[in-house]
Amino acid sequence: MLLDYGQQPINVTEAQELTVKRGTTFNQFIAVLESTDLIKDGWKLKWLVRLKPELAHIRSGLYEITPSDNIDSLLAKIVSGKEKSFGVTLLEGQTVKEWRQVLATQDKLVMQADVFQQILLENGDDSGLPEGKFFPDTYHYIAGSSEKALLNKSYLKMQLELDKAWQGRQEGLPLKSAYELLILASIIEKETGKASERPWIAAVFINRLRKGMRLQTDPTVIYGMGDRYNGNITRKDLRETTAFNTYRINGLPPTPIAAPSLAAIKAAAHPADVDYFYFVSRNDGSHVFSKTLTEHNRAVNKYQRNR
Structure with missing residues (x-):
């Protein structure tokens, strides 16, 4: 029976991609399936579509065929436009420069020059400073999607979460703006190896800001060194005045x-x-947390200098 033909498995042993080009007719689509040995008896499919004319409304795009697919399930994907989804994970603790490298390796994503700056400008931010303003997450897209559309979602999500955090912040924090909160959060991110310690690390920096003490945090030094950083920080590096060296500057970078x-x-x-x-x-x-410099030096000797 023709209706049973829809239950015939697609001839694949592992997942593979199928491109349906814009303007493809249903008969051309059948010819592609036959020429690639995905189906046999394509004439039956022509008759099946006469019984179910809605199946002829195929949509262009890139689709994934799996060994579990039969003719009905494949047609359901293509008629509904359920294209193959790709994912890219933009990790927390990484820089815009590192994200650019990750995005450049993505399959089927349309790249654009200066995309981070473009998004800032289109959202009314003319600072030219994209660092930290994009939300780390896994983003999904279909073939032919633009990098810009993906990153715009990331930017808007960060603005939403940052605004929410700023509006609901603890009273009396020594921070003048949501942007300063974002700067501090980025330092906390780089300093934290154990998730449960984040609020304590945040407290150390807030306490130091309140007292007018320098933050003296190595990740800011490393960031300020840029490409010169080779895995080690020397005393000379700590003494060098850069806009980001919190051993030399007061307050936040x-x-x-x-x-x-x-x-x-x-x-x-x-x-x-x-x-x-x-x-x-x-x-x-x-980490070992200390209230006084004496206690801290003792902990440094124990854990860093092995004395």
Whole structure:
């Protein structure tokens, strides 16, 4: 029976892509399926469409065929326009430069020059400073989508989450704007190896800002070094005055140093109620927190200098 023909499996042993070009007629579509040995007895499909004329309304695009597909399920995808989805993960803690490298390797994504700057301008931001203003997440797209459309979603999501965090922030924070909250969140992101410590790390920086102490955080130094950073920070690097060297400048650096996660943004807006001013890595992703410089030096000797 012709209706049973729709249950015939598609002849594939592993997932593969099928392109339906714009303007393809149903008969041309059948010819493509036959010529690629995906189906046999294409004439039956022509008769099946006479019984079910809605199946002839195929849509152009890139589709994925899987071994579990039969003729009915394949047609359902193509009639509904359920194109193959691709995904790209833009990681928290990475810079715009690193994201550019990730995006450049993506399959079937249409790239554009200066795309981060374009998005800022189109959203009324003429600062020329895209760092940290895009939300890290996994974004899905179909073949032929523009990088710009994908990144615009990322930008709008960050603005939404940042505004929400700023409006609901803890009272009395020594931060003048949502942008300063974003800068602080980016530093928290880079300093945190253990998720539960984010509010404590946020508290250390907030406490230091309140006291007028320098933040003295290595990730800002590294960011300020740019391509010169080779995996090590020397004493000379710590003494060098750059706009980002928080051992030399007072307060926050001028821009974020990476894309902060939502958790880091929330930690910046709601630091823990603790009176720590220092922390040092235990070299396992966690930190020892201290109230005084004496306690901190003791922890540094134990965990960093092995004394």
